Amino acid sequence: MRIVQDIKIKGEQFLNVEPFKKLKNPLLLVFGNRYMLEEDDIYKEIKKIVPSGHIVFGSTSGEILEDAVYNDSVVVTAIEFERSSFIIKCSNVYDYNNNDALLGEKLMEEFPTKDLKHVFVVSEGSIVNGSALINGFERKKGASAGLSGGLCGDDARFERTLASYNENPKEGEIIAIGFYGEALEITSANYGGWTPFGPERIITKSNNNVLYELDGKPALDLYKNYLGEKAKDLPESALLYPLSVKTKVDEEPIVRTILNINHHDNSMVLAGDVPEGSKVQLMMSSVDDIANGANKAAKLAMENRKTKPELSLLVSCIGRKLVMDQRTEEEIEEVKSVVGKDSFICGFYSYGEMAPFSENKTCRLHNQTMTLTLFSE
Structure with a gap:
């Protein structure tokens, strides 16, 4: 070679x-x-x-x-x-x-x-x-x-x-x-090297890689609440706080970042699938x-x-x-x-x-x- x-x-x-x-x-x-x-x-x-x-x-x-x-x-x-x-x-x-x-x-x-x-x-x-x-x-x-x-x-x-x-x-x-x-x-x-934090929530509405609801509430609204002032910089600011998505009890969680947001229906487009019923937590990391x-x-x-x-x-x-x-x-x-x-x-x-x-x-x-x-x- x-x-x-x-x-x-x-x-x-x-x-x-x-x-x-x-x-x-x-x-x-x-x-x-x-x-x-x-x-x-x-x-x-x-x-x-x-x-x-x-x-x-x-x-x-x-x-x-x-x-x-x-x-x-x-x-x-x-x-x-x-x-x-x-x-x-x-x-x-x-x-x-x-x-x-x-x-x-x-x-x-x-x-x-x-x-x-x-x-x-x-x-x-x-x-x-x-x-x-x-x-x-x-x-x-x-x-x-x-x-x-x-x-x-x-x-x-x-x-x-x-x-x-x-x-x-x-x-x-x-x-x-x-x-x-x-x-x-x-x-x-x-x-990875990222650590979950905050409450664990359930995906109650999604379609392939589009996330609509967590615990029956608009996903984007909940996410904005966590971000606070950083919400105005979405979707870029979401890269600092990805989601840990666990689809099955005995499987490794998958990390998902947000590629785009839709203010009209309060949804978030992620890089990959986020199946309904999955457990989700926010994640953070350090250098x-x-x-x-x-x-x-x-x-x-x-x-x-x-x-x-x-x-x-x-x-x-x-x-x-x-x-x-x-x-x-x-x-x-x-x-x-x-x-x-x-x-x-x-x-x-x-x-x-x-x-x-x-x-x-x-x-x-x-x-x-x-x-x-x-x-x-």
Whole structure:
């Protein structure tokens, strides 16, 4: 596995393009600020650097490269596999009338199952129901292959997200990358570091990822009461106080953040499903808790690995970044301390993270977690 990385800061050029020219048919992961990915010539610019590259774009709420976090940049990681291969498929939510589960099923059906090790998803993050999308993938994926990924971001603006494969980034795109080969070792894990507080309430009215009522009362009204003065900054301020959602007594709770609000019916749109009957609590965290959570996520991803990771692909949540503020890079440093200094690190801050819990291989949608997908060949 050969890996080359570069970065373009807003108003500048890429720093070192020569090493890219030596790669043959690499996978290019291009994560960047949404405004920079809207530039008309962004695809042509990357394609010129690596004409044979397979280019996957995703907009972010912050770009991760090595042990640094950037806000107004485009970062590129090119991977040339020596004994393995990959296949890339894409589709658009608007072609499925927002039936995200069906989209996941159809996209997964396009991948040959023989020797499939893992599928990594770069998904639009503004309108997709990430839970339904993952459920569709899981129905067709098979137990032997892993699944992870993330929902694209748009800083804390929540206006629109962009993604694409081998074309200019656009809205609504879902890109799936299938990795093949016996030589590959791919592991993934996630961990949060958030603590529930306040009374536990019951979801009494919801529809997929739209939350209407808690304990028979308008959900948004209750949430505003908790936020107080911070309610005027919704939905951004909600990132600091996500919801712990527990659907079954013996299941791990899922963390859900609010993507949007509807003042007309006092509802909240969340990144994934919030089933009726689930128990809900508010959550909060600190800088140290989030950094420790990143360390825990890295250790879970490293458990039982036979080889050291050559590439560490990170997807962390915008809410974690807002809490960490000037200390955001500390969680990346925690990851690096575990995966090793020789592992290339790339990734992005997202509106949702896809990974299994440590005790099983079934992928779930998470919020407010650090998610790692580790590669070696």
